[in-house]
Amino acid sequence: MYRIGIDLGGTNIKAGITDKNNAILAQANIPTDLSKSECEIIGEMSELAKRLARESGVSREKIDGIGVGSPGVIDSAAGIVKYSNNFGWENVPLAALLSSFTSAPVFVANDAECAALGEAAAGAGRRCGNLILLTLGTGIGGGIIVDGKLFRGKCGGGVVGHTVIVKGGRQCTCGRRGCLETYASASALIRETNRVIQEKPDSLLAVKYGRAGLPVTGKTAFDAAAAGDVDAKKIVGDYIEYLGEGIANLINVFRPEKFLISGGVCNQGDSLFDPLNVFVRKNCFAADKLYIPLIERAMLGNSAGIIGAALLVPENEGRPCARAGAERKGG
Amino acid sequence: MYRIGIDLGGTNIKAGITDKNNAILAQANIPTDLSKSECEIIGEMSELAKRLARESGVSREKIDGIGVGSPGVIDSAAGIVKYSNNFGWENVPLAALLSSFTSAPVFVANDAECAALGEAAAGAGRRCGNLILLTLGTGIGGGIIVDGKLFRGKCGGGVVGHTVIVKGGRQCTCGRRGCLETYASASALIRETNRVIQEKPDSLLAVKYGRAGLPVTGKTAFDAAAAGDVDAKKIVGDYIEYLGEGIANLINVFRPEKFLISGGVCNQGDSLFDPLNVFVRKNCFAADKLYIPLIERAMLGNSAGIIGAALLVPENEGRPCARAGAERKGG
Numbered sequence: 067m068y069r070i071g072i073d074l075g076g077t078n079i080k081a082g083i084t085d086k087n088n089a090i091l092a093q094a095n096i097p098t099d100l101s102k103s104e105c106e107i108i109g110e111m112s113e114l115a116k117r118l119a120r121e122s123g124v125s126r127e128k129i130d131g132i133g134v135g136s137p138g139v140i141d142s143a144a145g146i147v148k149y150s151n152n153f154g155w156e157n158v159p160l161a162a163l164l165s166s167f168t169s170a171p172v173f174v175a176n177d178a179e180c181a182a183l184g185e186a187a188a189g190a191g192r193r194c195g196n197l198i199l200l201t202l203g204t205g206i207g208g209g210i211i212v213d214g215k216l217f218r219g220k221c222g223g224g225v226v227g228h229t230v231i232v233k234g235g236r237q238c239t240c241g242r243r244g245c246l247e248t249y250a251s252a253s254a255l256i257r258e259t260n261r262v263i264q265e266k267p268d269s270l271l272a273v274k275y276g277r278a279g280l281p282v283t284g285k286t287a288f289d290a291a292a293a294g295d296v297d298a299k300k301i302v303g304d305y306i307e308y309l310g311e312g313i314a315n316l317i318n319v320f321r322p323e324k325f326l327i328s329g330g331v332c333n334q335g336d337s338l339f340d341p342l343n344v345f346v347r348k349n350c351f352a353a354d355k356l357y358i359p360l361i362e363r364a365m366l367g368n369s370a371g372i373i374g375a376a377l378l379v380p381e382n383e384g385r386p387c388a389r390a391g392a393e394r395k396g397g
Numbered sequence: 398m399y400r401i402g403i404d405l406g407g408t409n410i411k412a413g414i415t416d417k418n419n420a421i422l423a424q425a426n427i428p429t430d431l432s433k434s435e436c437e438i439i440g441e442m443s444e445l446a447k448r449l450a451r452e453s454g455v456s457r458e459k460i461d462g463i464g465v466g467s468p469g470v471i472d473s474a475a476g477i478v479k480y481s482n483n484f485g486w487e488n489v490p491l492a493a494l495l496s497s498f499t500s501a502p503v504f505v506a507n508d509a510e511c512a513a514l515g516e517a518a519a520g521a522g523r524r525c526g527n528l529i530l531l532t533l534g535t536g537i538g539g540g541i542i543v544d545g546k547l548f549r550g551k552c553g554g555g556v557v558g559h560t561v562i563v564k565g566g567r568q569c570t571c572g573r574r575g576c577l578e579t580y581a582s583a584s585a586l587i588r589e590t591n592r593v594i595q596e597k598p599d600s601l602l603a604v605k606y607g608r609a610g611l612p613v614t615g616k617t618a619f620d621a622a623a624a625g626d627v628d629a630k631k632i633v634g635d636y637i638e639y640l641g642e643g644i645a646n647l648i649n650v651f652r653p654e655k656f657l658i659s660g661g662v663c664n665q666g667d668s669l670f671d672p673l674n675v676f677v678r679k680n681c682f683a684a685d686k687l688y689i690p691l692i693e694r695a696m697l698g699n700s701a702g703i704i705g706a707a708l709l710v711p712e713n714e715g716r717p718c719a720r721a722g723a724e725r726k727g728g
Contacts, residue, residue: 139683149686156686196551208650212548219543219652220527221688228682229646232564233639242645242680308564314573315560319539319650321550349573351559352470355480355487357552 068124070115070132071376073177073368076100076152081114082372083122088188090369092122104158112167131171133378134160135180135371139222145174148222151239173378177371179216179224181364182209184374185326189365196322199364200226202329206247210320227251231311249308252284252331258305259287262297270295284331292337306338310345313361318351328364339363399455401446401463402707404508404699407431407483412445413703414453419519421700423453435489443498462502464709465491466511466702470553476505479553482570504709508702510547510555512695513540515705516657520696527653530695531557533660537578541651558582562642580639583615583662589636590618593628601626615662623668637669641676644692649682659695670694
């Protein structure tokens with residue numbers, strides 16, 4: 067069996083065709099044009115899927131379906147994007163539309179959920195039935211696997227980026243104050259770095275990066291901290307503590323076997339993971355008496371989202387009767 | 398079939414015998430003597446169970462097993478109390494010991510989990526597969542039902558009282574700072590009330606309750622707030638906000654169909670629930686677009702823990718072969 071997985075991102079739409087071993091046989095990307103309507107964007111996803119099928123040489127009959135990982139809150143049972151802030155989408159029937167364009171059954175989940183599914187099937191979470199993956203990017207996404215299955219609650223659960231860790235703290239885009247993602251997303255790290263560059267013009271951070279006009283990224287504060295800059299060390303130390311508080315909260319509630327994080331900030335390697343693991347181990351409930359997972363880096367990068375999205379297509383979807391059922395559901 | 402449910406509390410051990418409709422046929426309580434060893438306490442639980450069987454007139458053969466709700470972190474698969482702060486217990490094989498004393502299969506879970514199971518089966522959570530119950534007492538316990546089953550993670554999950562909502566905030570008994578239970582437990586409310594009585598000797602709170610030597614309870618601040626005391630209004634308002642932050646965090650992650658709270662503070666009725674529901678509704682992610690459960694009062698009081706503990710005994714436990722299997726496991 068073959069499946070198509072599509073990772074719908076704010077910058078790019080990435081798609082791949084996978085085999086039953088979760089290997090990506092062919093892959094293709096197109097830029098996301100947010101000025102276009104939902105129908106146009108979904109039309110482009112359809113063209114991308116058709117192109118992949120053509121280029122991979124896999125006949126249409128052998129492709130069991132299409133899975134899509136989308137930002138935002140998803141009603142997976144109905145295949146609807148309930149709400150995506152980035153896309154400005156509300157109640158978009160993504161599965162039904164893409165299914166009508168492609169004549170294939172379509173399944174939809176949140177993008178971080180798909181990344182977690184991908185890592186669980188083919189990456190750092192293999193042979194592990196209970197895992198959490200946090201994606202650290204513009205915001206913080208969460209994918210939670212419980213007993214081998216995606217955990218979602220009734221509808222649209224897993225919104226871990228919008229759990230308050232500092233009551234009355236920084237303003238979040240969701241309207242609340244003090245959400246985890248205002249402190250521990252990659253954007254939050256960059257914002258803090260820029261703030262210190264502005265406020266402390268004599269700091270190494272400001273002199274080396276600010277005045278030189280170098281672009282500030284999630285790496286900047288880590289680099290300056292490694293070079294001995296006191297302010298940068300504080301930014302990095304605080305960032306790790308905030309992220310650690312959020313992770314310890316999730317471990318206390320979910321007690322997963324594995325805890326993975328992904329996103330560019332993971333490139334910092336040991337200078338991120340070593341102090342993070344020390345903090346988490348110290349702050350989990352009854353840490354000396356109960357199992358605490360090591361916080362590890364996700365393995366698959368962008369492929370996780372594609373592989374996980376493809377895995378939304380059920381295994382028996384290839385059988386004609388199952389396919390007919392799924393099409394009815396998709397439509 | 399009949400089951401025995403035991404709610405092991407720090408003050409009392411409450412037990413009941415239930416029928417297949419979750420009705421409690423007979424009930425008995427004894428005080429908990431924390432100075433006794435774990436073996437002695439479990440011996441008393443055994444006597445209590447035997448007395449119940451005798452008094453209810455249900456023959457031993459018709460009792461399918463015993464379920465126990467215990468404070469602390471429980472390894473339910475092994476029937477072990479991994480860690481209970483209140484009892485000073487670590488790795489106590491409760492199921493094996495109680496099973497050897499009673500010759501009945503024994504099953505163990507956390508006490509708040511049992512209360513959630515009880516409410517889901519026979520109380521405010523009936524016909525609801527996804528619910529969360531918070532118990533507001535000395536600490537905060539959490540029982541999470543997902544798809545009709547207790548959710549626990551790999552082992553010892555659901556420790557919602559020890560999720561940080563105020564990074565660097567009040568010192569918690571778990572060693573961390575800013576945990577939900579340091580702000581939103583009944584004890585936290587009483588501590589804050591006492592603090593204001595001490596710090597503001599001219600406040601209505603201090604004059605009416607402090608000087609009069611009346612015992613301060615979770616009701617005190619609510620009463621003084623209703624009488625117009627400004628300081629008490631602030632205590633109550635803050636308490637509701639902290640509790641609301643914790644509840645909104647859990648709703649964002651779990652999206653349950655129902656959200657129940659229990660404990661003496663619920664006696665405050667509308668003066669607690671009305672502002673709490675307003676706060677939660679305002680603070681949940683995408684609250685205007687997604688389903689937000691009403692925060693409701695649990696219905697069953699102390700019976701919830703007994704009924705839920707009894708429900709830990711599987712339905713088919715009555716069959717001789719199933720019972721033999723469970724005994725092997727329990728032993």
